[in-house]
Amino acid sequence: MPSTIFLVDDSATILMSMEAILRKAGFIVAKAASGEDAVATLQGGLKPNLMITDIHMPGMNGIDLIRKVRIMPGCQFVPILVVTTESQQAKRDEARAAKATGWLVKPVQPDDLLKVVKQILPNG
Amino acid sequence: MTGGVKSGRGGLFAANERRARIRLTVLAGILLGASVAAATVFNGSIIAALASLGGISLGYLLGRKDGPMPATIRSRMFRVADDLAQYRAFTRLLRDQGARITKTTGDAAMALVAGIGEIDASVDRLRALAERIASRDAEELGPLADALGASVVEMLGQLQFQDVTQQQIDFLARLSLIVDQHMIELAGQLGDRRSADRIGDFKDMFNKALDDCVMTSQREDHHVALGLDLHESNGLKVELF
Numbered sequence: 001m002p003s004t005i006f007l008v009d010d011s012a013t014i015l016m017s018m019e020a021i022l023r024k025a026g027f028i029v030a031k032a033a034s035g036e037d038a039v040a041t042l043q044g045g046l047k048p049n050l051m052i053t054d055i056h057m058p059g060m061n062g063i064d065l066i067r068k069v070r071i072m073p074g075c076q077f078v079p080i081l082v083v084t085t086e087s088q089q090a091k092r093d094e095a096r097a098a099k100a101t102g103w104l105v106k107p108v109q110p111d112d113l114l115k116v117v118k119q120i121l122p123n124g
Numbered sequence: 125m126t127g128g129v130k131s132g133r134g135g136l137f138a139a140n141e142r143r144a145r146i147r148l149t150v151l152a153g154i155l156l157g158a159s160v161a162a163a164t165v166f167n168g169s170i171i172a173a174l175a176s177l178g179g180i181s182l183g184y185l186l187g188r189k190d191g192p193m194p195a196t197i198r199s200r201m202f203r204v205a206d207d208l209a210q211y212r213a214f215t216r217l218l219r220d221q222g223a224r225i226t227k228t229t230g231d232a233a234m235a236l237v238a239g240i241g242e243i244d245a246s247v248d249r250l251r252a253l254a255e256r257i258a259s260r261d262a263e264e265l266g267p268l269a270d271a272l273g274a275s276v277v278e279m280l281g282q283l284q285f286q287d288v289t290q291q292q293i294d295f296l297a298r299l300s301l302i303v304d305q306h307m308i309e310l311a312g313q314l315g316d317r318r319s320a321d322r323i324g325d326f327k328d329m330f331n332k333a334l335d336d337c338v339m340t341s342q343r344e345d346h347h348v349a350l351g352l353d354l355h356e357s358n359g360l361k362v363e364l365f
Contacts, residue, residue, distance in 0.1 A: 013233040020276075024244065056338060087340040092359065096365045101364065102364040106288055108281070
């Protein structure tokens with residue numbers, strides 16, 4: 001059974017391109033265009049094997065989303081990758097403190113993305 | 125930061141009215157002082173005349189400080205206020221153009237993703253077909269399909285440019301809003317010299333814009349614009365905590 005990856009980004013371009021890359025690599029992809037949508041989707045029963053979120057989103061930002069997800073039943077241990085243009089070390093530290101799993105700076109090479117994803121989900 | 129700032133034109137007109145009244149008062153004071161001085165000279169009282177002349181000088185100085193604004197200066201102030209309004213229109217134009225660029229690139233990127241996805245699906249069908257055909261030519265199609273598939277992934281990755289440039293354009297729009305705010309405050313101060321110290325320092329506002337940067341490249345550009353030789357490490361592109 002392929003792993004499910006949950007993408008959260010307010011950019012439709014990013015959602016579509018990353019979805020295509022991950023689907024092509026054999027993953028099942030679910031998407032949300034905001035932090036609030038992501039929370040609603042998870043509350044609706046989605047159990048992703050990995051979450052990938054942007055940081056700068058209108059409304060609930062990525063860091064707040066991670067904090068929220070970490071206290072949701074069944075989601076405490078879901079790996080969460082942050083993919084963002086933000087490069088400041090302070091923000092990385094904030095994400096680490098919120099218990100993010102890793103940090104990728106956009107633009108991310110598809111090979112780099114797939115390598116990290118496969119590192120986190122070795123069984124695909 | 126800018127408490128008590130008067131609204132642009134209203135404040136300017138009110139201040140000019142006030143100055144016009146002060147001008148008349150001071151002029152009347154000068155004329156009165158001159159009359160008294162002349163009268164006392166004729167009466168032989170030199171001390172009184174000197175005192176009156178002192179009053180004239182004081183009136184003149186007061187007139188220079190708080191007196192009416194000459195028409196040329198007033199018209200220049202109107203001109204500056206007009207120019208400030210034009211600058212705001214100009215920055216609005218820049219923001220609108222940025223929004224158009226973002227929309228155009230966004231639409232194009234979405235169309236490209238959809239098109240690339242269709243090409244990829246066709247390549248997959250081609251590969252499946254080639255696997256069913258037992259011929260030497262068909263064997264060559266497999267590697268070709270794989271190469272096309274790799275190009276598809278590469279192109280999909282490149283489309284992230286749209287999101288990155290959108291964020292850069294958004295940042296420029298936020299910078300122009302800072303300039304706008306400052307111009308609004310300056311326009312509000314044109315008719316009120318006494319509250320000029322309440323105008324926010326643009327340098328401070330410019331420095332605050334640094335906090336709004338999300339990319340190392342933006343912070344680098346900011347430092348260069350300030351003439352600072354500061355370089356920030358890019359950090360790892362990929363980092364697992």
